[in-house]
Amino acid sequence: MRLPVDVVLPCLDEAQALPGVIRALPPGFRALVVDNGSRDGTPEIALAHGARVVHEARRGYGAAVHAGLEAATSDVVAFLDADGSLDPAELPGMVGLLDGADLVAGRRRPQGRGAWPWHARAGNAAISALLRRRGVAVHDIAPVRVARRTALLDLGVTDRAFGYPLELLVRAGAAGWRITEVDVGYRPRTGGRSKVSGSVRGTVRAARDMAGVLR
Numbered sequence: 001m002r003l004p005v006d007v008v009l010p011c012l013d014e015a016q017a018l019p020g021v022i023r024a025l026p027p028g029f030r031a032l033v034v035d036n037g038s039r040d041g042t043p044e045i046a047l048a049h050g051a052r053v054v055h056e057a058r059r060g061y062g063a064a065v066h067a068g069l070e071a072a073t074s075d076v077v078a079f080l081d082a083d084g085s086l087d088p089a090e091l092p093g094m095v096g097l098l099d100g101a102d103l104v105a106g107r108r109r110p111q112g113r114g115a116w117p118w119h120a121r122a123g124n125a126a127i128s129a130l131l132r133r134r135g136v137a138v139h140d141i142a143p144v145r146v147a148r149r150t151a152l153l154d155l156g157v158t159d160r161a162f163g164y165p166l167e168l169l170v171r172a173g174a175a176g177w178r179i180t181e182v183d184v185g186y187r188p189r190t191g192g193r194s195k196v197s198g199s200v201r202g203t204v205r206a207a208r209d210m211a212g213v214l215r
Contacts, residue, residue, distance in 0.1 A: 002076045003028035005095055005146075008068030009051070009082040010061060015040040017084035017190035022049045024088040029078065034068040036060070062164025066157065072149055081143040084190030085115065094146040094182060102151060102177035105169075106144035106184035115188045127166060136173035138181050141165050151177075 007029050011018065015038070022031045031051035035043045037059055046053045056067035065079060076098065078091050086106070094104040110116040128139050143165065155171045157164060172179060 002074075002095060002098070004074050005029050005076050005078055005091070006032045006068075006072035006074040006149075007078045007080055007088070007091065008065060008072065009033045009046075009080055010036060010064035010068065011038060011042050011046070011082045012036045012059075012064075013038045013040045013042060014082040015042045015045050018042060018045055018082050019049050020084055020190060021080070021082050021088060022046070022051055026089060026092050029088065029091055030074070032068050032072060033082070034064040034071075036064040058160060060161040060164075062157070062160040062162070062167075065164055066160065069149065069152055075148060075150075076146065077149045077152065079143065079145045085187050086144050087185055087187070090144065090182075090184045091146065094144075097180050097182065098146060098148070100178065101180035102147065103172055103179045104146045105138060105140070105179060105181050106142040107138070107140040107181045108142055108186035109183050111185045111187050113188070115186050131166070131169060131173075134170070134173060136169050136179065138169060138179060140181070141169070142184070144184055 005028060007025060009021065009031060011033055025031055031046070033043070033046040033051045033053045035053060035055050037057070043053050043055070054067055054071045056064045069077060076095055078095070080086055080088060090106065097104045108116060124141055127141055131138055155168060155175065157167050157171060159167045
């Protein structure tokens, strides 16, 4: 086990769910909240719960995630959505798998009604199938990942929108990375509506960003 591990939590208005996510982090896993322009007090709540907070003015999932990666100081970095849909207790097991992998990615298994709307699941399945045709054997463009910080920076991912995790997988596959995919529980988010799966419009926007990566 490589501890401590910085856990990058990209946030845009996640004040309701964030305290529970931070409290659930296992010992040795440090919350690194990247605020992406929240208006609901997310940064202040994060600080009050002991998280380190960095600010990323440029809007976009990829912009927030990459800012967190650059700000992290641990050798191994984890990435997790801050909406309560994913269990931080999964992270130690994922980190332990890095002895035989360069990247450990979660494969979401829905738990509870409404955890993963049909339109989001369909879009994810289509993109994942395209990735497998390219030789990247994953079944989910999941928002929970674990890898070594320096290696991630060396990949040179440039997308700063929703295409970031897909470009990461494409570049990792091209670089010959050993990618291990593990099942993780996926629950209904704790509060608010997802920027991606919460609406057909959000899913289409994310799919558009990802399609640009695969051109």
